[in-house]
Amino acid sequence: MLTEGELGTNAVLTAPLSLEGEDSEANNGSPNLLQRIFSLLSSVQPGSDLIRLQLPPLFNLPKSQLQCYGESVYCINTDLLSNCNHGESPLDRIISVIAWNISTLRPLTFGLAPYNPVLGETHHVSRGTLNVLLEQVSHHPPVTALHATDEKANIELIWCHSPIPKFCGTHIETEVHGVRQLNLLDKNETYAMNSPKLVIRFLPVPGVEWLGNTTIRCKETGLEAELCYRGSSYFPRRSIHRSIKGKIFRSLSSQTIYEINGHWDRAVTIKKFSNESVTTIYNANEVLSGLKTPIVEDPKGVLPSESAVIWAEVSQAILQKCWEKAREAKTVVEEKQREVAEERKLKDENWVPKHFTVSHSKENGWECLPNVKLVPPAPIVVTL
Template identity: 75%
Template sequence: MAVVQLTEGYLGTKAVLTAPLSLEGEESDSNNGPPNLLQRIFSLLNNVHPGSDLIRFQLPPVFNFPKSQLQCYGESVYCINTDMLSKCNHGESPLDRFVSVIAWSISTMRPLMFGVAPYNPVLGETHHVSSGTLNVLLEQVAHHPPFYGTNIETEVHGKRQLILHDKSETYVMNSPKLVIRFLPVPRVDWLGNVTIQCKETGLEAELCYRGNSFLSRRSQHRSIKGKIFLSSSSQTIYEINGHWDRTVTIKDASNERVTIIYNANEALSGLKTPIVKDPKGIVPSESTLIWAGVSQAILQKKWEKAREAKNTVEERQREVAKEIKLKDEKWVPKHFTISHSKESGWECLPNHKLVPPAPIVVTPSTSGNSVKFIHM
């Protein structure tokens, strides 16, 4: 992955911006790629010691591509060729808008490759980017990497909310899990069930993201299946089928008419890379600054320098956690309010209604009316 721009930022730190993930996943350019898999496995084994705590395990930089997971989530919203959010707002009927919300939700999926992964964001890390009139702000509000035997699961707690103020409609949805499997075949999949609801219209959707079974079959790879129905009666309106990296269709339950609602090739081909528009506006917690030293070293294939830079970031994170524990304090996010209860589960709500324009921008491929959105 080639570096696109180095920009002076906070206290002279340089922000490192790279091309967004595409349908092909992490780029395999030999000029910028990591060492071969065998070298990376040896590097991994050197970091695993008998009796070591996997939760504190440090993934060597040769297994990273130069992005934070927070950046990856942000890119899934602001790096896209079609204005999916405006379509959500422009639908003539509640059902039209609901279908567009489903298509937008599917469009946030990006392929990842086994053997490389983004950085695990540090507590309080932020990412702020604008694309046209769309302003996106993310913040890492918790830090609990989960490990489960032969799998690593990344689960986004809380819920996404998409609010169409003009229509007085709120769409609430969860996210699939990112599952990294080591056995029997190494692979990375987005898996699990996603529910999308709009209480104002009484519409609901259930989606199931599926991956390959033991015997790999293209028909199941990155497939999605589900339905749209009325919450009050569970009456099915549309059946949903397809693959999130190809096309997704809906079939009308009343007349079996099939319509394509999402084309991944149209939405995710030729994506543009963000640039820094206002270097002085970048805050110290910005992902592209926190991980700049690591990213630059990875791009230059200076693996020992990358390891040292990554260790510096992670040691700083541990010191912050230690200080909070010693003071018996609780971490308080800057942009979100967190709550948890047995009834409603884990909730994370934005502190402000609108997100301001960002110092980092990406030029959208299409134009459209703004749908103000804050994304965690």
């Protein structure tokens, strides 16, 4: 059995998803890959949810979904999050929030998906004064909670994500339920936002796209933004692929102040409605290229529930392309989760999240509130 110090040194951390990630050799959409995917889904009926589908390691990224969510916050070249609190006016601040929100989208590789997190799995990483903590607070359905704080920048993030994938014949469509909240503490402003849908297309051209509408709303200032993420329905067209259209307006009057246009993997601009002046608010190449991989700075501080520890043997085997070893290691993780769940059932015990208080209702959906005001510094860091 590994000691606390050995847990940290055993952690496997891999390069974050970035603009370069989509050029990997795995993203080739080859017939063999499509055949394997259709074989995997052959017993699934259209309209079925895929929450309980277990992917073979051949289809896995060497990281957990918790790590992917976390990377969208702490792996970035420009500190767009702190910029949200620097704007002199509410308009300046919502524009910065929009730019930061766009930066949380990352290109995904067709045919590969992260591991489904186990119940109680955590991921804890720091970047400068930003501390980020995630916990898997439900397994069926899957619900992930995120809490991030930057005491220096007076910023807090609270997310609650519940992805619900469904097989629709020629594609898989995942709705991400739950709300993201960005709190600018010294401004007393809360920005609530949702996530677009993730669509994996098999035919006619394989690909992965973020699609649909998102809203960013600040009730304190009465400002709101609507974003529409678009993609190619059939054959890729650069003008539409990964494009964004939207507007910033006043909630009460619906008065449009700015129009938003661009591509989330390239550049996004805003055009002032009154005089048509255009400003670039987001450059993906500057923000998402050459991202740094997190490192273990304090091995003794790494928890046994850390994603990079739980999935270490699976990730290492995938990186080495030892598929049988990866399959065996993944089976061990999944079997252990089933055994622990069975033990709780026999003892008539309910599992309680360690870092969040969780509630669910038909009216409000899932709500995950952090148990502490500030996230502590993490043993895993992203160097500046």
